[in-house]
Amino acid sequence: MWALQTPTELEGNITQIKWGSRKNLLAVSTSDSVSILSEQAMSSHFHQQVAAVQISPSLVNVSFLSTGSTHSLRTDMHISGVFATK
Known part of the structure; x- marks a missing residue:
């Protein structure tokens, strides 16, 4: 892996x-x-056709595989984990 x-x-x-x-x-x-x-360490999570992937210390991309849409979420603080759900 x-x-x-x-x-x-x-x-x-x-x-x-x-x-x-x-x-x-x-x-x-x-x-x-x-x-x-x-x-x-970067974080990622996949659940119910939703994928959340940490791209940088303060940026997460969220992809909805059923619709093909992707959104970028930027924060003012460092991300320590992600969890995806509908």
Whole structure:
């Protein structure tokens, strides 16, 4: 089974990447900035033809498979879990 990986987008050319500490941190240096990335587990749930998939720490896509419609839900806080129901 494939594990869901967290997508991350950075601007600029990456010049250096280094693992750091025992907390699974990744330091990424670009021509303009340095970013410290940490692992975050993503959530998903499927029930009664409704699928909810966490896309980023604050974004969930909800798909209604019976109608083919999809909606994006953005929050002002980090999402810690999802549950889908009709």
